[in-house]
Amino acid sequence: MELITIKDIAKALNLSTSTVSRALRGSYEINPDTKKLVIEYAEKYNYRPNPIALSLKENKSRSIGVIVPEIDNPFFSQVINGIEAISYNRGYHVVIFQSHESFERESINLKHIASRRVDGLLISLAGETNDVSQLKELHEKGMPIVLFDRVSDEINTHKVISDNFEGAFTATEHLIREGRRRIAHITASPYLSITKERVKGYIAALNKYEIPVDETMIKYSNYSSENMELIIDELLSETQPPDGILTVSDRLALGCLATLKAKKITIPEQISIVGFTNLKAASMLEPALTTVVQPSLQMGQRSAELLLDLIERKSSSIPPTYQTFKLYTELIIRESSVVG
Template sequence: MNKNTPVTIKDIALVLNISVSTVSRALRGMPEIHPDTKNAILKLAEEMDYQPNQLAKNLVGNRTKTIGVIMPTLSYYFFSSMLNSIEEAAMQAGYSVIVCQTNESYLREKAQIQNMLNSQVEGFIISLACDSYDYEHINRLIRKQIPLVLFDRYTDKLEVSKVIVDNKQAAFKATSHLIENGCKKLSCLAGPPHLEISNQRLEGFKEALSSHGLLYDERYVSHSDFTQENTIIQANNMMSLAVPPDGILTMSDRIAFSTMYALKQKGIKIPEDVAMVSFNNEPTCMYLTPSLTSVNQPIREMGTQSVRLLLKQLESDKIEPETVILDTQLVIRESSLR
């Protein structure tokens, strides 16, 4: 059997030498099947990557014209704006969108992909959860030649199309801006250590220090899980160092907001004592006191490009991974001007 051909209940029945109706009843959870037989069927179905009602995309009459979108959260400006862009581009192409949020959970990410397959979506646009540590659930989609695009959060471990920004260069520019404004001892409040975009931004931070003749010190780098509580602890620990930083690069505006709160609680002035630069450029940035310097990402274009790459796969017999890397813009405000 061709590995790209969807597995059917007939295939399972043939391997186990039982009737198709028995396989069908077991997969539907019918009670009259012997437990040993049911367990054997379910185990083989998983091993063979059986997908109930798997969409044969070449059969036009079986098209659903639906895209599955999976995001870490919709409470962040970046992701909610991305969804708006994706929906608009999809609608113009005659597709509808089903969206789920993982709440940064690897297990929810796995479950939602399966649920969407059961709902017969034709392809996926996904931004990985921050605690995704294994990618077999994504590799299953790739093996099945199911159209897929990753955006923003991705991993180099997957051969898949993706739409991203040049995170390393953006962090380099942001860090250089802090140094050019007089910062000598810089710290970086990064995201989870296994998150690709966080690591790339950390690399940009390191290169900027080296480029300006400043030493990199691991004590001035901490990793946050994006929660307010954890960020405040990390910020307080950083400012408790014998020589506290006078410049901070944060991996996201949400981390920056919590950091600013922590600093103000300690009476530390921004930018006089500590200058700050962040990522995402949420609208709230301009209304803070001081207003927050942040890296703006081309969200609308990211959404449009994600849909374009997915549609290209849907219209092709062979999926060829492509990478779109977009530029960013540093929006300078009060928090970094010393």
């Protein structure tokens, strides 16, 4: 990778590095002949400025870090797609980190990020994360941060989320209107903002229709499939087993579906299902899955735009007014929740 540097050009052309630098950036104070000479030489030898040297000089890397729980999750890979699209257009690189839902791993990633390798951070919190002080500190030290999807009240910065309350509310209401009265809610880690908001939406819908809320119907799950088996068993062994289930992620929806099918429970007759999910195959599942679809791509795009704006306005003295952007979800009704 014997790349040529400004020094090489200067030496070859008997000029100073300053002159070469200026010539390459088209400075007006360079003789047109010299400029031409330099530029031609640079093109001939395929000169490319060393981005690392520039980073050091300008104290910025033109890259942003993204921490997601799992890349291999349709929702997050769609978000990343949106992030990459915007970043690419604005000349930034995207560095990916996975927390694997682990607080420790997230913490280590944050440490790396803290040492200036990136100009800003996009993060969706890990399921285990209960303490955001490290992230907060990073933010207070001046790192531009935008939180998306799984956010925290404790950090005052831009946030981009789905309307989780509304999504869960609408989904639950849909189940109720379809005649369901005993609706379970299988959800993610209780620490997560998305969990809390969705539980609220779920409860609000039950309240609206004066259906009593039974805490044993709300199950917090990690993402393993054994766990799902357990949860379903618990639910089914209740004196009043559920006739409807609301799940809140791709994995939970799929796991729930698989478990119920394995147990020969008919969907939607015995139990209706609605999932929060971004699976493209949702319409072709057996049964076709009613889903709350989140605008994942837009979430990525919006988050990236906000972050890049923060980064580029960093020098400006006016402090940004941080906002939380709520994107709308959409309920797509399919077979899994409609009897007959």
